[in-house]
Amino acid sequence: MLFSNSLLACVFFTTCTASPKPPNQIRLPKPGGKYEVGLSITELTDHNRTQPFAPNGTLVQLMISVFYPVTHKHHAITRAYMTPETALIEDITLSSQGLAAPNGTFGKVVLQLASDQNIQSRKDKSSRAFPLVFFMPGEGTTRLFYNQIASTVASKGYIVVTIDAPYDVDVVQYSDGSFAYINQTLWANDNSDLASVALLAIQTRMADVSFVLDSLSGTTLAHSLVPNLPESGLNTTHTAMFGHSLGDCTAYSILDVEDRILGGLTMDGDLDGPPLLNGTSKPFMFIGSTNHTRENADDDPGSTWLSGWPQLLGWKKYAMVADTMHYDFSDYPILFETLGITPTNGTTFLMGDLKGKRALEIVTTYVGAFLDFVLLGKDSRLLDGPVKQFPEVTFEN
Ligand SMILES: *[C@@H]1O[C@H](CO)[C@@H](O)[C@H](O)[C@H]1NC(C)=O
Ligand SMILES: *[C@@H]1O[C@H](CO)[C@@H](O)[C@H](O)[C@H]1NC(C)=O
Ligand SMILES: *[C@@H]1O[C@H](CO)[C@@H](O)[C@H](O)[C@H]1NC(C)=O
Ligand SMILES: *[C@@H]1O[C@H](CO)[C@@H](O)[C@H](O)[C@H]1NC(C)=O
Numbered sequence: 177m178l179f180s181n182s183l184l185a186c187v188f189f190t191t192c193t194a195s196p197k198p199p200n201q202i203r204l205p206k207p208g209g210k211y212e213v214g215l216s217i218t219e220l221t222d223h224n225r226t227q228p229f230a231p232n233g234t235l236v237q238l239m240i241s242v243f244y245p246v247t248h249k250h251h252a253i254t255r256a257y258m259t260p261e262t263a264l265i266e267d268i269t270l271s272s273q274g275l276a277a278p279n280g281t282f283g284k285v286v287l288q289l290a291s292d293q294n295i296q297s298r299k300d301k302s303s304r305a306f307p308l309v310f311f312m313p314g315e316g317t318t319r320l321f322y323n324q325i326a327s328t329v330a331s332k333g334y335i336v337v338t339i340d341a342p343y344d345v346d347v348v349q350y351s352d353g354s355f356a357y358i359n360q361t362l363w364a365n366d367n368s369d370l371a372s373v374a375l376l377a378i379q380t381r382m383a384d385v386s387f388v389l390d391s392l393s394g395t396t397l398a399h400s401l402v403p404n405l406p407e408s409g410l411n412t413t414h415t416a417m418f419g420h421s422l423g424d425c426t427a428y429s430i431l432d433v434e435d436r437i438l439g440g441l442t443m444d445g446d447l448d449g450p451p452l453l454n455g456t457s458k459p460f461m462f463i464g465s466t467n468h469t470r471e472n473a474d475d476d477p478g479s480t481w482l483s484g485w486p487q488l489l490g491w492k493k494y495a496m497v498a499d500t501m502h503y504d505f506s507d508y509p510i511l512f513e514t515l516g517i518t519p520t521n522g523t524t525f526l527m528g529d530l531k532g533k534r535a536l537e538i539v540t541t542y543v544g545a546f547l548d549f550v551l552l553g554k555d556s557r558l559l560d561g562p563v564k565q566f567p568e569v570t571f572e573n
């Protein structure tokens with residue numbers, strides 16, 4: 177089912193930019209790559225699977241955001257970073273964790289994007305399918321808190337699909353306005369069976385990615401989400417995946433079972449999903465926080481770097497970014513910097529001293545270089561080892 181709100185939102189925001197900028201709007205930076213970026217949001221229901229973390233019989237129902245490069249003439253528009261209802265939930269949640277985010281904070285934030293007006297004829301020879309890539313968020317954190325990273329990667333020439341994980345991220349809002357909240361019983365820190373909950377979550381997410389791939393190989397859906405595609409639609413046979421935290425475990429384990437995903441990148445995650453039974457020769461990259469060496473990561477009993485790393489038989493790189501912590505690999509740094517608020521609660525927000533703009537630049541530059549390598553066969557010096565432009569980034573063999 178299509179999220180008709182995305183069309184409405186477009187009309188709404190296009191009209192909106194004709195009038196002066198609302199006084200309270202706070203704009204995130206424009207995605208910095210070669211292309212402007214458009215956004216479609218939709219809801220997909222898998223009638224063949226039920227959610228393991230929801231009341232019995234609840235079908236798998238996913239929200240996805242599709243960020244695509246815009247090559248045709250367009251207007252600049254702004255789009256809300258979150259729906260007003262989700263924004264208020266995040267204001268309240270993050271405030272309770274020690275962030276100065278009074279009601280109304282996240283509702284002010286907008287992305288600077290491009291409209292999908294002026295769609296050229298689908299037969300236009302200049303239309304092209306940019307490579308398709310998937311992103312999944314960390315456990316407990318809505319996909320929307322990675323919108324700026326996703327749109328920046330899209331501006332480099334990728335169609336980036338962020339897939340939410342209902343009942344394991346904090347909140348997912350559906351097109352009818354209803355919510356799926358995290359299953360707090362299962363995800364409680366004192367649940368002695370947390371490791372099996374995490375494993376089931378990763379298995380669910382792996383099936384979600386395959387389901388989204390199946391759905392997007394339908395040309396009607398693909399054309400409704402991404403204007404200006406060639407008639408054949410999206411290229412769903414040559415894709416890649418990146419993810420943060422639990423989303424990264426998905427990007428690792430899925431390499432074993434999903435032929436359409438040719439490489440995976442983890443942003444500060446571990447390898448807690450189903451092991452790769454016979455290893456994989458697909459490329460894999462880790463980019464993570466300062467002290468997240470493979471040795472250190474294995475201090476965490478749930479982590480599997482020492483056993484998982486050797487199962488990566490092909491091209492692989494392990495890079496760490498100085499002055500970062502776990503949530504520097506989300507939009508938090510750029511978002512809080514743009515809003516002018518600094519979290520005081522280190523244990524919850526897990527952010528290092530790196531500036532927001534710099535964190536965004538480093539993360540998206542290395543993700544971009546990895547995708548260029550996997551999907552376009554381009555070599556980059558960035559992936560070979562340390563470079564002068566990014567002294568923050570060091571490699572482990
Ligand atoms: C639905 O699930 C059943 C069993 O889980 C499987 O046999 C069948 O192939 C699935 N159908 C589709 C369309 O995926
Ligand atoms: C949490 O998950 C359990 C197990 O699947 C399920 O029975 C329960 O209904 C879920 N709770 C909520 C609030 O979704
Ligand atoms: C959950 O659903 C399954 C299949 O629909 C059914 O067999 C089972 O009895 C249900 N469990 C509960 C606790 O309702
Ligand atoms: C920091 O975050 C934790 C976990 O969310 C919370 O229990 C605690 O109250 C927060 N501390 C402050 C000072 O807000």
Ligand SMILES: *[C@@H]1O[C@H](CO)[C@@H](O)[C@H](O)[C@H]1NC(C)=O
Binds near residue numbers: 264268279
């Ligand atoms: C924030 O919004 C919530 C939900 O509407 C409300 O319960 C709460 O009182 C508000 N907080 C403040 C400080 O206005």
Ligand SMILES: *[C@@H]1O[C@H](CO)[C@@H](O)[C@H](O)[C@H]1NC(C)=O
Binds near residue numbers: 408411414
């Ligand atoms: C998908 O991309 C690959 C690699 O560029 C290419 O070989 C393949 O033909 C493409 N498939 C379609 C249907 O365009």
Ligand SMILES: *[C@@H]1O[C@H](CO)[C@@H](O)[C@H](O)[C@H]1NC(C)=O
Binds near residue numbers: 453454
């Ligand atoms: C792994 O290798 C074994 C033995 O060669 C084979 O039987 C099995 O099917 C393989 N499993 C996968 C997932 O490829």
Ligand SMILES: *[C@@H]1O[C@H](CO)[C@@H](O)[C@H](O)[C@H]1NC(C)=O
Binds near residue numbers: 466499500
């Ligand atoms: C990394 O580890 C070193 C040595 O234990 C410590 O001094 C430093 O504070 C750590 N840095 C971060 C960002 O956690």
